[in-house]
Amino acid sequence: MSPPVAVDIGGTAIVGTISKSNTSTPPEPSPRLELPTIDLSGFRGADTTPASRTLVVDAIHKAVTTHGFLYLVNHGLPKADIDDLFGIGKGFFADVPDEVRRDPRWAFGSDYAGYRDTSFSIENGKPEDYTRPADPRVEAAFMARRGDKLPASFNGERSHFGYDFLNVPGKWGKGEFDKTRVWPDYIVERQAQVQAFTKKMYELGLDLLRAFALALQIEDEEWFVERHRYDVPSRDSFRWIKYPPVPDSVKRGPDGVVRTAAHSDFGSLTMLIQHGEPGLQLNWGGQWVDIEPRPDENGVPAVLINISDCLQFWTEGYFASTLHRVVSDTPAHQAQTRYVMAYFMRPEHDTRLVGLPSPVVKRWLEEKGFPERTEEEIVTAGEWTDRKLKAVYDVDQKK
Ligand SMILES: O=C(O)CCC(=O)C(=O)O
Numbered sequence: 168m169s170p171p172v173a174v175d176i177g178g179t180a181i182v183g184t185i186s187k188s189n190t191s192t193p194p195e196p197s198p199r200l201e202l203p204t205i206d207l208s209g210f211r212g213a214d215t216t217p218a219s220r221t222l223v224v225d226a227i228h229k230a231v232t233t234h235g236f237l238y239l240v241n242h243g244l245p246k247a248d249i250d251d252l253f254g255i256g257k258g259f260f261a262d263v264p265d266e267v268r269r270d271p272r273w274a275f276g277s278d279y280a281g282y283r284d285t286s287f288s289i290e291n292g293k294p295e296d297y298t299r300p301a302d303p304r305v306e307a308a309f310m311a312r313r314g315d316k317l318p319a320s321f322n323g324e325r326s327h328f329g330y331d332f333l334n335v336p337g338k339w340g341k342g343e344f345d346k347t348r349v350w351p352d353y354i355v356e357r358q359a360q361v362q363a364f365t366k367k368m369y370e371l372g373l374d375l376l377r378a379f380a381l382a383l384q385i386e387d388e389e390w391f392v393e394r395h396r397y398d399v400p401s402r403d404s405f406r407w408i409k410y411p412p413v414p415d416s417v418k419r420g421p422d423g424v425v426r427t428a429a430h431s432d433f434g435s436l437t438m439l440i441q442h443g444e445p446g447l448q449l450n451w452g453g454q455w456v457d458i459e460p461r462p463d464e465n466g467v468p469a470v471l472i473n474i475s476d477c478l479q480f481w482t483e484g485y486f487a488s489t490l491h492r493v494v495s496d497t498p499a500h501q502a503q504t505r506y507v508m509a510y511f512m513r514p515e516h517d518t519r520l521v522g523l524p525s526p527v528v529k530r531w532l533e534e535k536g537f538p539e540r541t542e543e544e545i546v547t548a549g550e551w552t553d554r555k556l557k558a559v560y561d562v563d564q565k566k
Protein backbone atom coordinates (compact mmCIF):
# COMPACT_ATOMS: atom_id res chain seq x y z
CA MET A 168 0.00 0.00 0.00
CA SER A 169 1.25 3.47 -0.81
CA PRO A 170 2.19 5.80 2.03
CA PRO A 171 -0.62 8.06 3.28
CA VAL A 172 -0.87 11.47 1.68
CA ALA A 173 -1.40 14.11 4.28
CA VAL A 174 -4.20 16.49 3.51
CA ASP A 175 -2.24 19.59 4.32
CA ILE A 176 -4.40 22.58 5.05
CA GLY A 177 -2.72 25.81 5.78
CA GLY A 178 0.17 23.97 7.34
CA THR A 179 -1.72 24.16 10.61
CA ALA A 180 -3.90 21.11 10.86
CA ILE A 181 -4.08 17.68 9.40
CA VAL A 182 -7.66 16.54 9.49
CA GLY A 183 -7.46 13.34 7.59
CA THR A 184 -5.63 11.26 5.11
CA ILE A 185 -6.44 9.81 1.78
CA SER A 186 -4.44 6.66 1.94
CA LYS A 187 -4.45 5.79 -1.74
CA SER A 188 -3.16 8.24 -4.28
CA ASN A 189 -1.85 8.40 -7.78
CA THR A 190 0.46 11.23 -6.77
CA SER A 191 1.93 9.59 -3.69
CA THR A 192 4.82 8.12 -5.63
CA PRO A 193 6.69 10.91 -7.39
CA PRO A 194 7.77 10.01 -10.89
CA GLU A 195 11.48 9.40 -11.51
CA PRO A 196 13.63 11.17 -12.49
CA SER A 197 12.94 14.77 -11.56
CA PRO A 198 9.48 15.71 -12.79
CA ARG A 199 8.80 17.99 -15.72
CA LEU A 200 5.36 19.47 -15.67
CA GLU A 201 3.42 19.56 -18.90
CA LEU A 202 0.05 20.66 -17.75
CA PRO A 203 -2.30 19.99 -20.67
CA THR A 204 -4.59 22.53 -22.29
CA ILE A 205 -7.72 20.70 -23.38
CA ASP A 206 -10.06 22.07 -26.04
CA LEU A 207 -13.53 21.28 -24.78
CA SER A 208 -15.30 22.07 -28.06
CA GLY A 209 -14.92 18.41 -29.06
CA PHE A 210 -17.05 17.44 -26.05
CA ARG A 211 -19.39 20.34 -25.48
CA GLY A 212 -21.39 22.36 -28.01
CA ALA A 213 -22.84 21.88 -31.47
CA ASP A 214 -19.96 20.27 -33.34
CA THR A 215 -19.20 17.19 -31.33
CA THR A 216 -18.98 13.66 -32.72
CA PRO A 217 -18.51 10.38 -30.84
CA ALA A 218 -14.88 10.40 -32.00
CA SER A 219 -14.23 13.97 -30.87
CA ARG A 220 -15.85 13.25 -27.50
CA THR A 221 -13.61 10.21 -27.02
CA LEU A 222 -10.50 12.27 -27.76
CA VAL A 223 -11.45 14.86 -25.15
CA VAL A 224 -12.36 12.21 -22.57
CA ASP A 225 -9.01 10.48 -23.09
CA ALA A 226 -7.11 13.76 -22.67
CA ILE A 227 -9.05 14.60 -19.50
CA HIS A 228 -8.49 11.05 -18.20
CA LYS A 229 -4.74 11.37 -18.66
CA ALA A 230 -4.61 14.80 -17.00
CA VAL A 231 -6.65 13.91 -13.92
CA THR A 232 -4.68 10.75 -13.26
CA THR A 233 -1.32 12.46 -13.80
CA HIS A 234 -1.47 15.97 -12.36
CA GLY A 235 -5.03 16.36 -11.14
CA PHE A 236 -4.92 19.75 -12.90
CA LEU A 237 -5.69 20.85 -16.46
CA TYR A 238 -6.47 23.98 -18.46
CA LEU A 239 -9.71 24.10 -20.45
CA VAL A 240 -10.20 26.29 -23.51
CA ASN A 241 -13.36 26.62 -25.62
CA HIS A 242 -15.15 25.90 -22.38
CA GLY A 243 -18.25 27.85 -23.40
CA LEU A 244 -18.04 30.63 -20.79
CA PRO A 245 -18.22 33.84 -22.85
CA LYS A 246 -15.41 36.35 -22.41
CA ALA A 247 -17.93 39.17 -21.92
CA ASP A 248 -19.47 37.30 -18.97
CA ILE A 249 -16.07 36.58 -17.44
CA ASP A 250 -15.05 40.24 -17.80
CA ASP A 251 -18.34 41.40 -16.29
CA LEU A 252 -18.01 39.07 -13.33
CA PHE A 253 -14.42 40.15 -12.68
CA GLY A 254 -15.74 43.72 -12.90
CA ILE A 255 -18.32 42.98 -10.21
CA GLY A 256 -15.67 41.49 -7.93
CA LYS A 257 -13.19 44.32 -8.46
CA GLY A 258 -15.92 46.90 -7.91
CA PHE A 259 -16.92 45.23 -4.68
CA PHE A 260 -13.38 45.40 -3.32
CA ALA A 261 -12.63 48.89 -4.69
CA ASP A 262 -15.87 50.89 -4.65
CA VAL A 263 -17.81 49.60 -1.65
CA PRO A 264 -16.53 51.55 1.37
CA ASP A 265 -14.63 49.57 4.02
CA GLU A 266 -17.29 50.13 6.67
CA VAL A 267 -20.01 48.79 4.37
CA ARG A 268 -17.96 45.78 3.23
CA ARG A 269 -17.23 44.95 6.86
CA ASP A 270 -20.82 45.20 8.06
CA PRO A 271 -21.35 42.20 10.38
CA ARG A 272 -24.62 41.33 8.63
CA TRP A 273 -22.71 39.88 5.70
CA ALA A 274 -19.51 38.85 7.45
CA PHE A 275 -18.23 35.43 6.57
CA GLY A 276 -19.80 33.10 9.09
CA SER A 277 -20.65 29.58 10.08
CA ASP A 278 -22.58 29.07 6.85
CA TYR A 279 -19.29 29.67 5.01
CA ALA A 280 -20.73 32.54 3.03
CA GLY A 281 -20.03 36.25 3.06
CA TYR A 282 -17.14 38.67 3.20
CA ARG A 283 -13.82 37.87 4.77
CA ASP A 284 -11.06 40.42 4.66
CA THR A 285 -7.38 40.63 5.32
CA SER A 286 -7.79 41.21 9.03
CA PHE A 287 -9.22 37.71 9.30
CA SER A 288 -6.89 34.78 9.48
CA ILE A 289 -6.79 31.54 11.34
CA GLU A 290 -4.54 33.14 13.96
CA ASN A 291 -6.40 36.41 14.08
CA GLY A 292 -9.66 34.99 15.28
CA LYS A 293 -13.21 36.01 14.60
CA PRO A 294 -13.97 37.15 11.07
CA GLU A 295 -16.38 39.75 12.39
CA ASP A 296 -13.64 41.35 14.41
CA TYR A 297 -12.14 43.95 12.13
CA THR A 298 -10.32 45.73 14.95
CA ARG A 299 -7.39 43.37 14.65
CA PRO A 300 -4.52 44.41 12.41
CA ALA A 301 -4.77 43.17 8.86
CA ASP A 302 -2.38 40.42 7.87
CA PRO A 303 -0.79 41.77 4.67
CA ARG A 304 -0.24 38.26 3.31
CA VAL A 305 -3.87 37.23 3.55
CA GLU A 306 -6.35 37.52 0.70
CA ALA A 307 -9.80 39.10 0.84
CA ALA A 308 -12.77 37.15 -0.47
CA PHE A 309 -16.47 37.41 -1.00
CA MET A 310 -17.97 33.95 -0.93
CA ALA A 311 -21.35 33.14 -2.39
CA ARG A 312 -23.10 29.85 -1.70
CA ARG A 313 -25.90 28.07 -3.43
CA GLY A 314 -29.35 28.24 -1.91
CA ASP A 315 -30.31 25.75 0.73
CA LYS A 316 -33.35 24.19 2.26
CA LEU A 317 -34.77 25.74 5.36
CA PRO A 318 -35.12 23.62 8.49
CA ALA A 319 -38.34 21.73 9.09
CA SER A 320 -39.32 24.21 11.81
CA PHE A 321 -39.84 26.98 9.30
CA ASN A 322 -43.60 27.31 8.79
CA GLY A 323 -43.83 23.67 9.73
CA GLU A 324 -42.53 22.51 6.38
CA ARG A 325 -39.34 22.30 4.43
CA SER A 326 -39.30 25.16 2.02
CA HIS A 327 -36.62 27.24 0.43
CA PHE A 328 -35.93 30.48 -1.35
CA GLY A 329 -34.54 28.91 -4.47
CA TYR A 330 -31.29 27.10 -5.04
CA ASP A 331 -29.41 29.75 -6.98
CA PHE A 332 -26.30 31.32 -5.53
CA LEU A 333 -26.84 33.93 -2.80
CA ASN A 334 -30.26 32.54 -1.77
CA VAL A 335 -28.89 31.39 1.56
CA PRO A 336 -31.34 31.21 4.48
CA GLY A 337 -30.59 33.78 7.16
CA LYS A 338 -31.13 33.78 10.90
CA TRP A 339 -32.12 37.40 11.21
CA GLY A 340 -35.16 38.73 13.00
CA LYS A 341 -35.77 36.86 16.26
CA GLY A 342 -33.31 34.11 15.58
CA GLU A 343 -35.75 32.61 13.13
CA PHE A 344 -35.27 31.71 9.55
CA ASP A 345 -37.51 34.50 8.41
CA LYS A 346 -35.70 35.62 5.30
CA THR A 347 -32.65 34.92 3.23
CA ARG A 348 -29.22 35.98 4.40
CA VAL A 349 -28.85 39.65 3.53
CA TRP A 350 -26.14 40.98 1.24
CA PRO A 351 -24.86 44.48 0.55
CA ASP A 352 -26.91 46.51 -1.96
CA TYR A 353 -23.96 46.38 -4.35
CA ILE A 354 -24.30 42.58 -4.56
CA VAL A 355 -28.11 42.55 -4.51
CA GLU A 356 -28.19 44.92 -7.49
CA ARG A 357 -26.07 42.43 -9.43
CA GLN A 358 -27.61 39.26 -8.05
CA ALA A 359 -29.35 38.17 -11.26
CA GLN A 360 -26.10 38.47 -13.21
CA VAL A 361 -24.17 36.51 -10.57
CA GLN A 362 -26.83 33.81 -10.53
CA ALA A 363 -26.84 33.49 -14.32
CA PHE A 364 -23.05 33.19 -14.49
CA THR A 365 -22.72 30.73 -11.62
CA LYS A 366 -25.41 28.57 -13.25
CA LYS A 367 -23.27 28.47 -16.39
CA MET A 368 -20.26 27.44 -14.32
CA TYR A 369 -22.33 24.74 -12.63
CA GLU A 370 -23.35 23.41 -16.05
CA LEU A 371 -19.73 23.41 -17.19
CA GLY A 372 -18.93 21.40 -14.07
CA LEU A 373 -21.64 18.89 -14.95
CA ASP A 374 -20.09 18.33 -18.36
CA LEU A 375 -16.75 17.65 -16.71
CA LEU A 376 -18.45 15.15 -14.40
CA ARG A 377 -19.89 13.45 -17.52
CA ALA A 378 -16.40 13.28 -19.03
CA PHE A 379 -15.08 11.77 -15.77
CA ALA A 380 -17.83 9.12 -15.79
CA LEU A 381 -16.92 8.19 -19.37
CA ALA A 382 -13.20 8.09 -18.54
CA LEU A 383 -13.97 5.72 -15.68
CA GLN A 384 -16.20 3.58 -17.96
CA ILE A 385 -19.15 4.03 -15.62
CA GLU A 386 -22.11 2.74 -17.61
CA ASP A 387 -24.34 5.67 -16.76
CA GLU A 388 -22.78 8.90 -18.04
CA GLU A 389 -25.01 10.78 -15.57
CA TRP A 390 -23.74 8.92 -12.50
CA PHE A 391 -21.83 11.86 -10.99
CA VAL A 392 -24.34 14.41 -12.32
CA GLU A 393 -27.10 12.65 -10.38
CA ARG A 394 -25.08 13.23 -7.22
CA HIS A 395 -24.62 16.95 -7.92
CA ARG A 396 -28.25 18.00 -8.43
CA TYR A 397 -28.90 21.71 -8.36
CA ASP A 398 -31.90 21.44 -6.05
CA VAL A 399 -30.22 19.36 -3.37
CA PRO A 400 -28.03 20.97 -0.69
CA SER A 401 -24.30 20.86 -1.23
CA ARG A 402 -21.48 23.17 -0.27
CA ASP A 403 -21.01 24.58 -3.76
CA SER A 404 -19.22 27.88 -3.40
CA PHE A 405 -18.40 30.73 -5.77
CA ARG A 406 -15.73 33.17 -4.74
CA TRP A 407 -14.13 36.39 -5.80
CA ILE A 408 -10.66 36.50 -4.30
CA LYS A 409 -8.35 39.51 -4.15
CA TYR A 410 -4.71 39.24 -3.10
CA PRO A 411 -3.58 42.80 -2.33
CA PRO A 412 0.05 43.86 -2.91
CA VAL A 413 2.36 42.82 -0.09
CA PRO A 414 4.37 45.68 1.47
CA ASP A 415 8.17 45.41 1.28
CA SER A 416 8.29 45.28 5.08
CA VAL A 417 6.86 41.74 5.06
CA LYS A 418 9.54 39.15 5.51
CA ARG A 419 10.12 37.01 2.43
CA GLY A 420 10.86 33.33 2.84
CA PRO A 421 13.00 31.27 0.46
CA ASP A 422 9.93 30.83 -1.82
CA GLY A 423 8.75 34.44 -1.54
CA VAL A 424 5.63 35.38 0.40
CA VAL A 425 3.19 32.53 0.86
CA ARG A 426 -0.37 33.88 0.52
CA THR A 427 -2.35 30.62 0.74
CA ALA A 428 -0.52 27.69 2.29
CA ALA A 429 -0.36 24.25 0.71
CA HIS A 430 -3.75 22.57 0.63
CA SER A 431 -5.97 20.37 -1.47
CA ASP A 432 -9.52 21.46 -2.29
CA PHE A 433 -12.40 19.69 -0.57
CA GLY A 434 -15.15 18.95 -3.04
CA SER A 435 -15.43 17.26 -6.43
CA LEU A 436 -13.65 19.73 -8.65
CA THR A 437 -12.61 23.36 -8.68
CA MET A 438 -13.00 25.66 -11.69
CA LEU A 439 -10.63 28.61 -11.39
CA ILE A 440 -10.58 31.66 -13.63
CA GLN A 441 -7.39 33.65 -13.31
CA HIS A 442 -7.52 37.33 -14.14
CA GLY A 443 -3.96 37.48 -15.43
CA GLU A 444 -1.64 37.66 -12.44
CA PRO A 445 0.52 34.66 -11.56
CA GLY A 446 0.87 33.14 -8.11
CA LEU A 447 -0.70 29.67 -8.14
CA GLN A 448 1.65 26.73 -7.75
CA LEU A 449 1.03 23.01 -7.63
CA ASN A 450 3.14 20.44 -5.92
CA TRP A 451 4.41 17.98 -8.42
CA GLY A 452 6.66 15.21 -7.17
CA GLY A 453 7.70 17.32 -4.20
CA GLN A 454 8.49 20.45 -6.22
CA TRP A 455 6.46 23.64 -6.45
CA VAL A 456 5.63 24.45 -10.05
CA ASP A 457 4.00 27.67 -11.33
CA ILE A 458 0.57 27.47 -12.93
CA GLU A 459 0.44 30.65 -14.96
CA PRO A 460 -2.79 32.18 -16.26
CA ARG A 461 -3.25 31.02 -19.85
CA PRO A 462 -5.65 32.89 -22.16
CA ASP A 463 -6.56 31.31 -25.52
CA GLU A 464 -5.74 32.98 -28.86
CA ASN A 465 -8.84 35.18 -28.53
CA GLY A 466 -7.87 36.35 -25.07
CA VAL A 467 -10.48 34.22 -23.29
CA PRO A 468 -9.04 33.01 -19.98
CA ALA A 469 -8.61 29.25 -19.80
CA VAL A 470 -10.54 27.69 -16.94
CA LEU A 471 -8.18 25.80 -14.67
CA ILE A 472 -9.68 22.56 -13.40
CA ASN A 473 -8.43 20.64 -10.44
CA ILE A 474 -9.67 17.42 -8.94
CA SER A 475 -10.58 17.80 -5.30
CA ASP A 476 -10.68 15.46 -2.30
CA CYS A 477 -14.20 14.04 -2.73
CA LEU A 478 -13.34 12.73 -6.19
CA GLN A 479 -10.07 11.35 -4.89
CA PHE A 480 -12.02 9.45 -2.23
CA TRP A 481 -14.67 8.31 -4.69
CA THR A 482 -12.08 7.02 -7.15
CA GLU A 483 -10.04 5.41 -4.34
CA GLY A 484 -7.15 7.73 -5.20
CA TYR A 485 -7.17 7.06 -8.94
CA PHE A 486 -7.96 10.73 -9.62
CA ALA A 487 -5.50 13.00 -7.87
CA SER A 488 -6.45 15.86 -5.52
CA THR A 489 -3.16 17.70 -5.78
CA LEU A 490 -1.63 20.03 -3.21
CA HIS A 491 -1.40 23.64 -4.36
CA ARG A 492 -0.71 27.05 -2.85
CA VAL A 493 -0.54 30.74 -3.74
CA VAL A 494 2.78 32.56 -3.52
CA SER A 495 4.07 36.02 -4.42
CA ASP A 496 7.46 34.72 -5.43
CA THR A 497 9.19 37.85 -6.79
CA PRO A 498 9.18 41.51 -5.71
CA ALA A 499 7.28 42.33 -8.96
CA HIS A 500 4.56 39.79 -8.18
CA GLN A 501 4.46 41.04 -4.62
CA ALA A 502 3.64 44.54 -5.92
CA GLN A 503 0.68 43.30 -7.99
CA THR A 504 -2.94 42.94 -7.05
CA ARG A 505 -4.06 39.45 -7.98
CA TYR A 506 -7.68 38.53 -8.72
CA VAL A 507 -9.26 35.15 -9.32
CA MET A 508 -12.79 33.74 -9.40
CA ALA A 509 -13.35 30.18 -8.28
CA TYR A 510 -16.27 27.79 -8.39
CA PHE A 511 -15.86 24.96 -5.90
CA MET A 512 -18.16 22.14 -6.95
CA ARG A 513 -19.10 19.71 -4.22
CA PRO A 514 -21.23 16.57 -4.12
CA GLU A 515 -24.62 16.55 -2.47
CA HIS A 516 -24.22 16.59 1.30
CA ASP A 517 -25.33 13.07 2.11
CA THR A 518 -23.38 11.33 -0.64
CA ARG A 519 -21.20 8.53 0.70
CA LEU A 520 -17.94 8.68 -1.21
CA VAL A 521 -17.69 4.99 -1.91
CA GLY A 522 -18.98 2.33 -4.29
CA LEU A 523 -18.12 3.89 -7.63
CA PRO A 524 -19.32 1.47 -10.33
CA SER A 525 -16.14 1.87 -12.36
CA PRO A 526 -14.33 -1.11 -13.87
CA VAL A 527 -11.31 1.17 -14.36
CA VAL A 528 -11.02 1.90 -10.64
CA LYS A 529 -11.72 -1.74 -9.80
CA ARG A 530 -8.88 -2.91 -12.07
CA TRP A 531 -6.57 -0.25 -10.70
CA LEU A 532 -7.24 -1.30 -7.10
CA GLU A 533 -6.62 -4.94 -7.97
CA GLU A 534 -3.38 -4.14 -9.77
CA LYS A 535 -2.12 -2.07 -6.85
CA GLY A 536 -3.37 -4.56 -4.28
CA PHE A 537 -5.14 -1.84 -2.28
CA PRO A 538 -7.55 -3.22 0.31
CA GLU A 539 -11.16 -2.10 0.55
CA ARG A 540 -11.73 0.86 2.80
CA THR A 541 -13.05 0.16 6.27
CA GLU A 542 -16.30 1.73 7.48
CA GLU A 543 -14.28 4.32 9.48
CA GLU A 544 -12.45 5.39 6.34
CA ILE A 545 -15.68 6.16 4.50
CA VAL A 546 -17.06 9.70 4.72
CA THR A 547 -19.97 11.60 3.23
CA ALA A 548 -19.28 14.69 1.16
CA GLY A 549 -20.91 16.89 3.81
CA GLU A 550 -18.82 15.44 6.65
CA TRP A 551 -15.59 15.89 4.71
CA THR A 552 -16.19 19.43 3.51
CA ASP A 553 -17.44 20.54 6.92
CA ARG A 554 -14.43 18.99 8.62
CA LYS A 555 -12.01 20.74 6.31
CA LEU A 556 -13.87 24.04 6.23
CA LYS A 557 -13.86 24.13 10.02
CA ALA A 558 -10.18 23.33 10.18
CA VAL A 559 -9.29 26.00 7.63
CA TYR A 560 -11.59 28.80 8.72
CA ASP A 561 -12.13 27.79 12.31
CA VAL A 562 -15.48 29.55 12.23
CA ASP A 563 -17.43 27.57 14.79
CA GLN A 564 -14.62 27.18 17.28
CA LYS A 565 -13.95 30.91 17.45
CA LYS A 566 -17.57 32.05 17.79
O1 LIG B 1 -5.95 31.94 -5.91
C1 LIG B 1 -5.83 30.87 -6.50
O2 LIG B 1 -5.30 30.81 -7.61
C2 LIG B 1 -6.31 29.58 -5.90
C3 LIG B 1 -6.84 29.73 -4.51
C4 LIG B 1 -7.12 28.39 -3.92
O3 LIG B 1 -6.39 27.46 -4.11
C5 LIG B 1 -8.31 28.18 -3.11
O4 LIG B 1 -8.99 29.17 -2.77
O5 LIG B 1 -8.62 27.01 -2.81
Ligand SMILES: [Fe+2]
Binds near residue numbers: 430491
Ligand atom coordinates in the same frame (compact mmCIF):
# COMPACT_ATOMS: atom_id res chain seq x y z
FE1 LIG C 1 -7.36 25.62 -3.55
